[in-house]
Amino acid sequence: MKAATITSYGPPDVLSIHDMPTPRPRSDEVLVRVRAAAINPKDTFIRKGRFKRFTGRHFPLLTGFDFAGEVAAVGAAVTDTTVGEAVYGMLDGWQGGACAEYVAVKAGRFCKKPEGVSFDEAAALPLVSLTALQALRNHAGIASGMQVCVNGASGGVGSMAVQIAKIMGAEVTAISSEQNHDFLESLGADRCIDYRHGDIGRGRQFEIFFDVFGNRPFRSVKPILSRRGVWVSTVIQPHVFLSVALTRFFSHRKAKLVVVKSRGEDLAQVRRWVAAGLLRPIVHDVFPLEKIREAHVQQETKHTRGKIVIHIG
Numbered sequence: 001m002k003a004a005t006i007t008s009y010g011p012p013d014v015l016s017i018h019d020m021p022t023p024r025p026r027s028d029e030v031l032v033r034v035r036a037a038a039i040n041p042k043d044t045f046i047r048k049g050r051f052k053r054f055t056g057r058h059f060p061l062l063t064g065f066d067f068a069g070e071v072a073a074v075g076a077a078v079t080d081t082t083v084g085e086a087v088y089g090m091l092d093g094w095q096g097g098a099c100a101e102y103v104a105v106k107a108g109r110f111c112k113k114p115e116g117v118s119f120d121e122a123a124a125l126p127l128v129s130l131t132a133l134q135a136l137r138n139h140a141g142i143a144s145g146m147q148v149c150v151n152g153a154s155g156g157v158g159s160m161a162v163q164i165a166k167i168m169g170a171e172v173t174a175i176s177s178e179q180n181h182d183f184l185e186s187l188g189a190d191r192c193i194d195y196r197h198g199d200i201g202r203g204r205q206f207e208i209f210f211d212v213f214g215n216r217p218f219r220s221v222k223p224i225l226s227r228r229g230v231w232v233s234t235v236i237q238p239h240v241f242l243s244v245a246l247t248r249f250f251s252h253r254k255a256k257l258v259v260v261k262s263r264g265e266d267l268a269q270v271r272r273w274v275a276a277g278l279l280r281p282i283v284h285d286v287f288p289l290e291k292i293r294e295a296h297v298q299q300e301t302k303h304t305r306g307k308i309v310i311h312i313g
């Protein structure tokens with residue numbers, strides 16, 4: 001099969017398309033014929049070698065975590081799908097493989113593709129929607145009527161967080177550059193703030209501050225968090241671990257770190273929201289597999305609106 005691979009750690013040039021053996025699904029896996037995949041910052045970090053402790057030094061490495069496609073083979077222990085079913089999902093851990101014609105996926109890490117969206121759109125959903133859902137629901141305990149602020153609101157995770165917070169009945173303040181404010185209002189944001197112009201709170205207190213972009217540390221946000229407010233970060237940095245540890249016992253206001261997990265039940269929730277027209281995938285651009293280098297370059301601009309998708313066919 002054709003697969004995008006990383007041939008050594010480095011810049012986008014280390015990506016190339018290789019003929020690789022088609023994976024053989026184990027008994028608890030399905031083989032998916034991938035129709036589309038999506039790029040995440042995680043892919044670019046792995047490519048640069050930031051996580052080489054986990055990804056090792058055996059090249060070529062497969063790449064990509066988000067996929068949408070059709071089930072091509074079903075392991076003996078998998079009972080909830082059949083060959084030909086359209087599915088979408090996310091690989092867990094550090095071994096990618098979604099940017100390829102076929103990928104083997106464990107049971108519980110995929111579910112039926114949402115109806116009414118293309119494979120390209122479905123591939124834009126898993127990692128970012130699960131991150132937003134797990135951060136807002138599991139870590140921050142979102143409830144109707146809460147004031148929620150999303151920093152980095154127009155990117156992959158942010159554009160899902162704004163929509164999911166609105167579905168959950170929150171009032172949403174979105175932080176992005178001004179050029180994305182109309183877009184964020186179209187997703188339901190109640191007010192938008194340009195990150196280049198100072199005051200975020202404007203007298204407001206937030207029950208949840210979701211720092212998706214990773215440049216608003218807990219200590220800088222504390223004054224605008226309500227008494228039992230929660231700050232959640234997506235970005236693994238030393239100050240995040242420190243804030244999480246310190247606030248665990250010594251503060252009403254809590255700091256949390258979300259680490260996304262691939263969960264079939266959460267993918268099913270996202271599918272229902274998409275099918276009901278409540279949540280929409282946001283696709284910034286679509287590249288063919290052969291142009292995966294360009295896709296990584298776009299991802300690394302840090303100004304993508306929603307997702308970069310790889311169309312595989």
Ligand SMILES: NC(=O)c1ccc[n+]([C@@H]2O[C@H](COP(=O)([O-])OP(=O)(O)OC[C@H]3O[C@@H](n4cnc5c(N)ncnc54)[C@H](OP(=O)(O)O)[C@@H]3O)[C@@H](O)[C@H]2O)c1
Nearest residue numbers: 041131152154155156157176177195213234258259260303
């Ligand atoms: N821990 C986890 O499980 C987990 C899961 C998912 C993602 N992450 C991490 O979360 C981060 C965001 O991921 P993502 O996929 O959402 O990234 P992304 O799509 O690349 O985010 C791009 C967005 O960031 C915004 N942005 C740029 N500069 C900004 C600034 N100074 N202040 C606020 N926003 C700014 C941009 O808005 P403008 O274009 O308007 O400037 C753009 O829309 C990454 O570091 C990623 O690795 C972690």
